[in-house]
Amino acid sequence: MIEFLHVYKTYPGPVHALKNVELKIGKGEFVFLTGPSGAGKTTLFKMISAYDTATSGDVKVAGYNLQEIQDKQIPFFRRKIGVVFQDFKLLKDRTIFENVALPLLVRGDKAQSVQRRVYDVLEQVGLAHKHDQYPDFISGGEQQRTAIARAIIHQPGVLIADEPTGNLDPRLSEEIMDLLERVCSQGTTVFVATHDHEMVKRRKKRTLELKDGAIVGDTL
Numbered sequence: 001m002i003e004f005l006h007v008y009k010t011y012p013g014p015v016h017a018l019k020n021v022e023l024k025i026g027k028g029e030f031v032f033l034t035g036p037s038g039a040g041k042t043t044l045f046k047m048i049s050a051y052d053t054a055t056s057g058d059v060k061v062a063g064y065n066l067q068e069i070q071d072k073q074i075p076f077f078r079r080k081i082g083v084v085f086q087d088f089k090l091l092k093d094r095t096i097f098e099n100v101a102l103p104l105l106v107r108g109d110k111a112q113s114v115q116r117r118v119y120d121v122l123e124q125v126g127l128a129h130k131h132d133q134y135p136d137f138i139s140g141g142e143q144q145r146t147a148i149a150r151a152i153i154h155q156p157g158v159l160i161a162d163e164p165t166g167n168l169d170p171r172l173s174e175e176i177m178d179l180l181e182r183v184c185s186q187g188t189t190v191f192v193a194t195h196d197h198e199m200v201k202r203r204k205k206r207t208l209e210l211k212d213g214a215i216v217g218d219t220l
């Protein structure tokens with residue numbers, strides 16, 4: 001589902017943000033990505049989501065070789081993945097329902113099927129009762145659950161989450177991790193970057209460790 005072959009990313013400076021990264025994550029796996037600030041976690045996720053391209057090497061995700069992908073294919077590629085950020089990135093002038101519906105409306109789904117699917121997913125994340133609320137009027141945990149609902153609404157094969165619990169207290173963080181594990185158990189490959197070592201230890205999942213742009217650990 002996700003494969004990196006000899007991937008380097010160098011920013012102007014030069015900053016060597018990724019150095020010869022090799023990794024392989026299979027369909028339906030749940031994997032953590034850890035490493036200190038500046039290790040390259042967000043850079044690696046930008047390569048996976050095609051928000052940026054590697055300086056050299058191959059990045060393959062959901063059947064696409066992102067080094068060779070054409071700009072016009074990127075919207076189609078994005079339909080195969082879901083992305084969750086630390087700061088939720090919800091549209092504040094749209095309701096919870098509208099935020100979650102957006103990816104389906106953008107791809108041209110019919111209103112009736114959108115409505116059914118959105119209520120289905122809001123039910124899954126426990127937010128059906130907040131559907132007509134605005135993001136500023138719900139809790140941080142609820143905002144992140146909304147963001148996860150939006151990220152899985154189109155049933156992506158891969159879900160990446162960059163510090164999804166970074167702004168949440170420990171109880172809400174556990175709730176979000178439970179939800180991500182549930183998404184994985186339904187067949188989605190889930191890749192989560194986090195600073196929270198205690199949580200990583202408790203969850204007992206495969207963990208990749210980045211340091212100074214290089215993978216220095218791959219443990220279960």
Ligand SMILES: Nc1ncnc2c1ncn2[C@@H]1O[C@H](COP(=O)(O)OP(=O)(O)OP(=O)(O)O)[C@@H](O)[C@H]1O
Nearest residue numbers: 011012015017035036037038039040041042043044
């Ligand atoms: N657009 C950019 N231009 C130049 N340097 C960058 C850019 N983005 C990231 N970097 C540098 O690349 C390195 C890796 O950054 P990255 O954001 O991937 O780290 P991170 O592991 O996500 O850190 P954090 O835990 O703080 O989020 C850092 O040295 C950073 O300063």
Ligand SMILES: [Mg+2]
Nearest residue numbers: 041042043162
């Ligand atoms: Mg980061």
